[in-house]
Amino acid sequence: MGKFFKELKNQSRPKTVLMEMFSYIKIFSAAILIAFVLTRCVIVNAETPTSSMENTIMTGDRYFGLRISYLFEEPQRQDIIVFKFPDDESRVFVKRIIGIPGDIVEIKNDTVYVNGEQLEEPYLKEPMALGQNMVFEVPADSYFVMGDNRNISNDARYWNNTYVKKEQIIGKAMVKYYSGKVTFEVLK
Numbered sequence: 463m464g465k466f467f468k469e470l471k472n473q474s475r476p477k478t479v480l481m482e483m484f485s486y487i488k489i490f491s492a493a494i495l496i497a498f499v500l501t502r503c504v505i506v507n508a509e510t511p512t513s514s515m516e517n518t519i520m521t522g523d524r525y526f527g528l529r530i531s532y533l534f535e536e537p538q539r540q541d542i543i544v545f546k547f548p549d550d551e552s553r554v555f556v557k558r559i560i561g562i563p564g565d566i567v568e569i570k571n572d573t574v575y576v577n578g579e580q581l582e583e584p585y586l587k588e589p590m591a592l593g594q595n596m597v598f599e600v601p602a603d604s605y606f607v608m609g610d611n612r613n614i615s616n617d618a619r620y621w622n623n624t625y626v627k628k629e630q631i632i633g634k635a636m637v638k639y640y641s642g643k644v645t646f647e648v649l650k
Contacts, residue, residue: 504529506544506633508554514609514616515556517587518542518649524640525556525649527633537562537605537628539576542635542649545607548623556635557617557626558585561606567598569619574608587611594619603628 506527513521519542527544537543539562547553561567561576568575572590575581590612596619600606604625609615618624635649 506635508544508556508635510556512616513614514611515542515558516611518558518585518610519556519635519638523638525635525638527556527635529633531634531636532628532631537631537634539565543605543607543626544632544635545626546630546632547621548626548630549621551630554632555607557607557609557615559605560608560618561598561600563600563602563604565600565606567600567606569594569596571595585610588613598624601625605631 506529507524508527509524510519510521519525537559539559541559542556543559544554544556547555560574560581565576566578568578569590569592572592573580574583574590587610592613598606598618604627606618606624607626608617608619618626638649
């Protein structure tokens, strides 16, 4: 009788190994599916290639953006957004919203005014020193954006398509997680 149970045990072993392998394949497949859904529908994982957003986001910093941020609310002035570059939608940029729909953004004597009031900008790397006066009227469903490092930023002031349309916004930059070392910092 002992020999019978020993043979039975050996016969069921291949089924157990196959079942265990199938279990691992299911877990691995579920993890890939979850990662795919998160990166396509919930978060943006990006890297900053230039110094246009310094000192808020440094060159080479990696950050997460939230794709669903603007499903239930509109983008706000001073949000940092990730968006498709209006002049070439195959490129992705990150900049700060300065003007929202209906705003009049005026750059006068190297100072930014929105609707006649000076914009408080404690995040700037250094004072703007461009010596240009400019006026922008932000159309409906569009946004005027600028980098925090104004003196070198290639931003809406210089683009052919000056404004970022709402459908070009990929998400709101939320958390910087790598800046030469692994850290977590909420972006403001």
